[in-house]
Every structure is written in structure tokens, then in C-alpha cells.
Amino acid sequence: MVFLEFERPLEKLYEQLEKIRQIESEGDIDVTDKVKELESKIKTKQKEIYSNLSGWQKVQLSRHPERPYSLYYIETMFKKFVELHGDRTYGDDKAIVGGIGRINGQTLVVIGHQKGVNTKMRQYRNFGMANPEGYRKALRLMKLAEKFNYPVVCLIDTPGAYPGLEAEERGQAEAIAKNLLEMAQLRVPIVCYIIGEGASGGALGIGLGDRVYMLENTWYSVISPESCSSILWRSWDHKEEAAESLKLTADHMLEFGLIDDVIKEPLGGAHNDPEKMAKILKSHIKKEVATLMELTPQRRIDQRIKKYCKMGVYQTAAAE
Amino acid sequence: MGWFKRFKEGIQTATKNKKEAPDGLWYKCKKCNETITVKELRDNYYICPKCEYHTRIGSYDYFELLFDGKYDILFDNLVSKDFLEFTDLVDYKDRLVKAKEKTHLNEAITVAVGKIAKKPILISAMDFSFIGGSMGSVVGEKISRSVDYCIEHKIPYMNISKSGGARMMESAFSLMQMAKTSAKLSQLARKKIPYFSFLTDPTTGGVTASFAMLGDINFSEPGALIGFAGPRVIKETIKRDLPEGFQSSEFLLEHGFLDFIVDRKSLRTKLADLLTLFSDPQAA
Numbered sequence: 218m219v220f221l222e223f224e225r226p227l228e229k230l231y232e233q234l235e236k237i238r239q240i241e242s243e244g245d246i247d248v249t250d251k252v253k254e255l256e257s258k259i260k261t262k263q264k265e266i267y268s269n270l271s272g273w274q275k276v277q278l279s280r281h282p283e284r285p286y287s288l289y290y291i292e293t294m295f296k297k298f299v300e301l302h303g304d305r306t307y308g309d310d311k312a313i314v315g316g317i318g319r320i321n322g323q324t325l326v327v328i329g330h331q332k333g334v335n336t337k338m339r340q341y342r343n344f345g346m347a348n349p350e351g352y353r354k355a356l357r358l359m360k361l362a363e364k365f366n367y368p369v370v371c372l373i374d375t376p377g378a379y380p381g382l383e384a385e386e387r388g389q390a391e392a393i394a395k396n397l398l399e400m401a402q403l404r405v406p407i408v409c410y411i412i413g414e415g416a417s418g419g420a421l422g423i424g425l426g427d428r429v430y431m432l433e434n435t436w437y438s439v440i441s442p443e444s445c446s447s448i449l450w451r452s453w454d455h456k457e458e459a460a461e462s463l464k465l466t467a468d469h470m471l472e473f474g475l476i477d478d479v480i481k482e483p484l485g486g487a488h489n490d491p492e493k494m495a496k497i498l499k500s501h502i503k504k505e506v507a508t509l510m511e512l513t514p515q516r517r518i519d520q521r522i523k524k525y526c527k528m529g530v531y532q533t534a535a536a537e
Numbered sequence: 538m539g540w541f542k543r544f545k546e547g548i549q550t551a552t553k554n555k556k557e558a559p560d561g562l563w564y565k566c567k568k569c570n571e572t573i574t575v576k577e578l579r580d581n582y583y584i585c586p587k588c589e590y591h592t593r594i595g596s597y598d599y600f601e602l603l604f605d606g607k608y609d610i611l612f613d614n615l616v617s618k619d620f621l622e623f624t625d626l627v628d629y630k631d632r633l634v635k636a637k638e639k640t641h642l643n644e645a646i647t648v649a650v651g652k653i654a655k656k657p658i659l660i661s662a663m664d665f666s667f668i669g670g671s672m673g674s675v676v677g678e679k680i681s682r683s684v685d686y687c688i689e690h691k692i693p694y695m696n697i698s699k700s701g702g703a704r705m706m707e708s709a710f711s712l713m714q715m716a717k718t719s720a721k722l723s724q725l726a727r728k729k730i731p732y733f734s735f736l737t738d739p740t741t742g743g744v745t746a747s748f749a750m751l752g753d754i755n756f757s758e759p760g761a762l763i764g765f766a767g768p769r770v771i772k773e774t775i776k777r778d779l780p781e782g783f784q785s786s787e788f789l790l791e792h793g794f795l796d797f798i799v800d801r802k803s804l805r806t807k808l809a810d811l812l813t814l815f816s817d818p819q820a821a
Binding site for chain 1: 614621626674675703704708712779792793
């Protein structure tokens, strides 16, 4: 198990639990009571820790190395999932995955950022940072969904679109902009979930939808706290302050009306019980898709655009 | 090599020997160091007469340059609000006050409606001098209202981008302006109203990745910096130097993201041609 800085008090308790279990397996001493006691201690401690997380701590949780990624959810939730590759123009981006599958008898197109589960795979997946062909693959799959009237589900988890030389040459900005334009007018339902990091245009590039939800321990912002610190404070040391200033947590985003709801994670975060998290997500998708499928395409599009038009806070100055 | 060959580029005069010139009278080109009077520069469309460097100009300069005389400013009463109480080294509140004082503008974008060669058009133009031309709620809302105005009056829309990207001090709200402006432009497209996107130096970040790249026609001034990620970030990521001319308008044209590059002197004529072609498709 990997413990983050603020999870340290839990580490000791887990160690104790481990030791007791070992004693149990070695001899015939009855430790049931002791185990129960420790387990309840862990639960209390977890509640204490996870109910008071700062913005920066949530950012850390969203990046927890054991946190489930898109493919985990897809494989757990979907029946008969077929992964589809390539943007039909340049190549196949490994940082955005997608395909066609089924949840409770409904065929869906699912698209998600994908991070790697180990060092080798992290590089292979480019740390979840997509190139233009990733966004173009996503659009191609959305058009497929539109053609056959399948709803689209997007799973968002990226530290940003890849800021590389080739990405610029192939039009990173154009790829994201095009997706935003097309997603606004897509005739099938789009439901988006922030399952980890929601950084900037790289997240939004597959994140414009009829409904947008955030898992409890995720963040969504125009810039990562680190980059924000480096630009505004001119140093990398103010990431905690930046995370607070940016108000990037799911609760803030809900309060601002920029997302539709926050989805609770199992105690201790999604990585503590991935299976349960997948189950929660699956039933949520099922419900949302069914509701949205009842509307006519034009009505969905109108509501979608209207929702985004409302986003923004400004005031009206008196005429001079 | 001849004895007359200059070994050291640039100015070698020591500061104490520098001849002082009053501000606002002389202009020194950032690129070739040519010094000319501000009047000469203005008469030359704010282009350096020696090296053709297009200096950064503001929204009103473009309006004066493009419209047939009179034009009306729209939605100028919309102003930003520090609703997140965003604080870094400076409070966002104070940044807004300072920006207004410095620029005498209300926001990083100004909208005007008028005529070019007798054809009506609405132009929104961004000002880099106002917090780096950054896009916050007001920029998004003004673009949104511009689209509605163009749909209502059935007139073409042109936006002049000049921006570092999204405004960090409005966090996710500024991010959502990318979605908002793109969604509005999709409505304009449905109504088959032309949208001209003119990208000027610099156009980067969330602005490029939304409305700036979505023109029916995308075009730019020579030598403008246009990109998604800033050059410094890319350099840090790939850990090597960037090639000459990387992310310039010429680079974008070469890679297929711009329709053409136009000199500021010919901009008005070119636009007039486009407006004629789009508004009278079957003229004799």
C-alpha cells in the first residue's frame, strides 16, 4: 500500500493489523477482538482524515498511484467491450482510449484518458497527456456514436494536453477547439466524469457534455496548482496556496454550478475500494443515460448549450 | 572577411552615452532596433518600415483601421468581478483596477459593429495590455452576445485574438469560457453566418484552443506567435531548443492551420473582398 503524507497515521494502524493477522496465521491465539478493534480504529481515523481534506490534499489523492484509471472502470463496468484505435488521419494516441461496449443492455461509446499503471506503462501512456490525434480519435468515436445513436460516456483524468513540439505541429489547439464545437452539437447524450485530474483544455477536450460529474477526490481547473504557482508566484513552492486560490475541488465546482453533482467515493478514496467505486459509477451511468435518452436530440443540444452559456460571473458597470 | 564587417550585433553604446529621447515621440523597433518617430510608425499602420515587424496594437486601433469611419461599441458595460477572491502576489481585485487605469479599457475584449467597404460586420478585438488579453467570464460573455447579435442582425462576425489564454484568476470559470464560446460559435455555424478568426501576436492557450481556431477562415498577421502551449513550457518539456520560427504564423500556415497571412496594410482590402464574396455569392 502507498500512503500519502497526510495518510501516515493510517500506515501505523495498518502495520499493526498486518502483524496481528500474522500472529493469527502462525498460532492458535484468538485475535478476533483485537482485529475488530483495530479495524474500527482505522475507520474512525479514515473518517477523520478524509472529511477534512484541503484542496492540495485532494489533488494528491486524485494522483494516488493506486487510483483506478479509465481502463479499469471500463473493464469492470462494461460487458463485451471492444477497444477501438486510431484517429484515421495520423495515428493512435495511447493517452486516450475508447471503444464500444454495453452497460445493462445499452450499447455505449466510452472514451477516457488513460494513465499507466507502472513506470513502463506510464511512459507508454504519456502520463495521460494526449496529443492532437487523441482528441481526434475521441471525436471520431463520438461521430460513430452519433451515427448509430449510442450515448457517449467520457472519463476524464489528465494532467493536461501534451505540451510538445509535435503536438503543436499537428495542431493541439485546433483539435481541442474542434471537439468543443462538435460536442456542443452532438446529437447523442454525452455524460462526463472527472475520475482523477481535470487539468485545463486537455480535460475539457473530451469534457463538454449534457451532464458533468466529479468524483469526490478529484479536481478541475484551468491550470494545475504547480503551473499556477510557477506563473503567478514565479516559483514552484506555492502549489498549496495555488490549489486553495483556484478553488478546484468537486465541492467548489458544484457550488459554482460548473458541474452537475459530486459522486461520493468509498471511504479512504476510490483506490481503497476500486470495485465498489466502479459499481457506484456503473449504476450512475445507467441512470443518467436512461434519463437523457428520453429527450429529443434537439432538446438535449439546446439544454446543453444553454447550460454553458450561463457559466460566468460578471457585473454591469454604470454607463459613463 | 572585410574589415568593415560588424562583429557584434545590436547596440554597443554604454548607457551613460545614450542619447535620451522623450517618451511618446520616438519608437524603437523591438526586432531590428530601427528608431523612427511615433507619427511615422502610426502612418505605417504600426509596422516597422525597415523590418516589417507588426507591433502589437489595441482593439481601437484595429477599429480605426478597418471600419468605414463610424462604428458603435457594444456591451461595454460588462466588467469582471473577483468572485473567487483570488489572491496570488497581487489580489485579482487590484489587478483589475490597475488594468483599467493603465489601459482605459473595461476588459480584455471590446466589441464594435460598423461597416467595411459598406458591408456590415461585427468585430470583437482583444487587448493584450489588459491582463495579457486573458479570457475570463466577461470575454466569454461578450463573445456569446456578439454571436447572438450577428444571428439577430444576420451579419458576419470577426474576432481579433490577442491573448495569453485563459485568465487563471477566474479558475474553472475561465476554462468554461472555452466551452461557452465554442458552443455559441456552433450556433452561428448552424445559421450559416460567416465567422472570420484573425489571430494576432500573441494568441496562445485556451483562446487558441477554442474560438481562435474555429473560424470559417483563420488568418493572421506576419510573425505572430500562435500556439497552444507557450514556447517556454514546451522547451521545458522536451528539454531542447525550439526550431527557428516555431509557432509563428508562417509555421502555422505551413502546417495547415491558417488560410493565409495578411500584412496589416492590406488587411482592410482583403476583408472587403471576403465580405463581398460571402455576402453577394451570385453577383453579376
